[in-house]
Amino acid sequence: MIRAALTNRSLVIGLALSLIFVGAALVSFVWVPQDVATLDIANKMKTPSAAHPLGTDHFGRDILSMIMVGARTSIAVAVVAVVIGMGLGVPLGLAAAARRGSLLDEVIMRGNDLVFAFPSLLIAIMITAVFGPSALNAIIAIGIFNIPVFARLTRGAALSLWTRDYVLAARVAGKGAVRISAEHILPNVTNLLIVQGTIQFSLGILAEAALSYVGLGAQPPVPSWGRMLADSQTMISLAPHMAIFPGMAILLTVLGLNLMGDGLRDLFDPRIRRDRR
Amino acid sequence: MLRYVLKRLVSLVISLAVASLVIFLAIEVVPGDPAAYMLGMNAQPDTLAALREQLGLNGTIPERYLSWVAGMLQGDFGTSYTYRTPVAEMIGERLWISLPLALYALTLSTLIAFPAGVWAASRRGSAVDMGVMGVTQLGVAIPNFWFAMLMVLVFAINLRWFSAGGFAGWEQGFFAGMKSLTLPAIALALPQASILTRVMRSSLLDTLSEDFIRTARAKGLTRRQVLWRHALRNAMIPVLTIIGMQFSFLMAGAIIIENVFFLPGLGRLVFQSISARDLIVVESVVMLLVFAVIVVNFAVDVAYAAVDPRLRGRR
């Protein structure tokens, strides 16, 4: 398994990219090139140099440090949103599949359809309109949107597993729906969930960036990639590096996660081709 | 077929009813007193009472919900508190930017994705396929608003082919209007086109490995003939699903892209209303967008039946 993983190019590149950004976020807790709270107006909007490898922003803050600290926000929001989505979506999907065609199944599926009609941005808009903007909003909005994604995936996979003879054998052995879901269904959908988890993780990073960009996510002074881009917009002709580097950070993180998802999919199921949308 | 459409129609109406209830509860009931929220901390009791009267907040919750829905059914979305104009009128104006933008982007992404997906699938494993997959991998990962900013930098600021933002207005003519929407539409379409290309390709490849494709080959059809005559229509079923889902992402994406290009569409309206705490406008715009998503998904369901005879029911 490990040898197969190391020969999988997508997985290795994806994992490396993802680890760089996760690592940067972790390192930022103990060390950053320059404190992001101190402003240095004299050195504002400097292009990349030895002192500031990625240049400085309009308050003279070091962009590399900002990106490192901003990675925390992006990763935290996306991870918690995936945890919310999985934590609620997977049990709902398992329950719906275990009681296929029942009222419970119907309610869960219609509930899913309903949530799908609210893109995470609309959820964030509604929350913000009522409670005001915050990073928590972004987490809730993206997390809610993740629930039906995982519920549907789990239900679909579980339904086909429920028709397997080994489930029938477990029923013959007197096991109930909950026990069968835990022993036979869930372990056989984990691979699928891990792959989807990386995809939703990357979508979460994109969504968090978009929400912060329009001011519905993390609020100043907490640095975030989306906010950095929003700040850079009016100065894009004067200091394009302010826009380019945070954008690259988002692009590379998302790319890394997507490649990792592709690679994991290949690794778990060699029959499925690398055809991800 | 008729029965299938009717069934979908019933579920459309139910979805709309439930969605409207959710929006109503989230915006008018959860925060407590919307009027107090809109006026802020220092509101005078008499202004508060006047606003309550104006917003129709004095009834019970079910009464308020029903009158809100009844109003919408008659095209009455209430009156904006900040602008003192009917919300329906404001939305109508903004829709003339947001809707063409979304359709423009959807058209672009479909026009790119179909040929690219078919091309990659028909030359699976070739340099073309690898190239398409590589580009779309990037396209999926790129934040569309950042891509929009880069396009502004290149095409508006450096090359000066387009203006950096704002809307020319339809009264300047169709092409002037479309020109202002071109960069935003490209920015919106790029990630969607990438996703759609990948779905198109993988769906085609899946279909090409089906048994009936082998049967068709045994009849003497060439690879190209099976692709066009048998695989393509069958592969459309998952592609339709994605097109339907994309519409909701396009609506959401448009709200953000409008901010990059300072387009006076629904997205701008929403953010202005949020900062002005104008809940009535937020509520109506959200409802409108959700309505659009649900209706488009209904259309996709009907399109399924047109493609797939199994859904039309046995005769």
Added chain:
Amino acid sequence: MSLLRIEGLNLAIHDYGILHDVALTVEPGQIVGVIGESGSGKSMTALAVMQLLPEAARATGRVVLDGQDVLQLSEADLCRMRGRVMGMVFQEPMTALNPIQTIGDQVAETILVHERVTKAEARDRARQALARVELPEDRFPLTRYPHELSGGQRQRVVIAMAIALRPRLLIADEPTTALDVTTQAQILTLLKRLVQEDGMGLLMISHDLAVVADMADHLVIMRHGRVVESGPSPDLFHRMQHPYSKALLAASTHQPDRAAQPQDMPLLQVRGVIRDYATARKGIWGKPGSFRAVNDVSFQIRRGESLGLVGESGCGKSTLTRAILGLEEVQAGQILLDGQPVFTGHRPNRAVRRRMQVVFQDPYGSFNPRHRVARLVSEPFHLLDTPPQGAARDAAIAAALESVGLSADDRHKYIHEFSGGQRQRIAIARALIIKPDLIILDEAVSALDVSIRAQILDLLADLGDRLGLTYLFISHDLSVVRQVTDRVLVMQAGRIVEQGETADVFANPQHPYTRQLLAATPRLPDFENT
């Protein structure tokens, strides 16, 4: 000159040899049967003739069809030949047709790709082709879609597509394996008739010796990618030389020795059982309909008896199995094991359920791939109030594995490390571990190759004798039921239409449906294998 002459055909996929020096010939009007177990390379031989091989496959040798070596032809030339000179029918009729095109269009397409004719003329000829395969237009309009037809009807459409242009050679790869026995007989008759009418050669691929023996003029027996023996049928059956051919024949007619005699006391009693299913409601406001899957079924199994239950797909035998196992409640009637009801007050009765176990058909789908054998085999312990722990549990697992001919050390392995036959042994071990009285064998040997099947049947007979087991043997395959049961029930459309001693029922069937089933069952020529 032969219609088809294969000489020295070698085929490899990624340097892995699939076919080795295969040779066979088909004359016009001749039916050549190719027989082999899984992995024998019989299907690859067929696909090599059509040149519809997987992309990585490389073939060398000569495959001369109608004077042309298809291995040397360009893809364009091959396309001109497929459908016109050679046609092919595949195993799985449910997926062989394009689901979103009408059957008329699909048959007409064969004509349209090869001949310059108008659409109307092509449809006209499609209509004739469908009529030839006994799908007349008045009952099966050209505008039908595949999902509106049964499996047998779909296979007829596939045949119509293949013969629409009256090809010289028809290749049929397990054309009836997915079909019920009566449908199988009809399709085989149809193929024979078409061969006679058109004088085409038929290359018929099958795993079932009896199916091919019934209709082929010439037999080719394959194993591990090689032809082991070939010759004219039915003479070949008498003159078989190769040990594998003899073993294959012996396995096909294998009769396990059973010593135990059933005792004269009922173990399982089924009385007037009715099981209804709700069906989709008609219209939006219509009432949900109901479908009676099991209709007033009564029978009993004596202790130590082996009872067969035969019937075609959809006859209700699976539903009845689930009811007996206490997985679903019935609407009326009683199911008693040793006098105890399977269901008491809407709840399955654990004390009864622990006395019966089941073995399923699919050796690949019967086990959770993530569990080790020890856990898989010990799953039925869940039914015990005080399941054995520690050393007692290990001993029970070891005993169960050893009783089915596996080693106690196999308990640490995962299921993917075992072959199909070994998996079926593990399934039997799982059934035995709680020492049940009744074992339900639900098509338990249907997915196995004949030689493996014979071994499993022997094992079951041996276990039955040693442990005093009672079997309910459910199968669509009458020849197997005949070999291993004392009594047999025949089920049709939810009802038991005939029951009796197996020998009597087979020798002297009373119900017309039983007669029809027996007539349809392919049989090997009657002879003593010496």
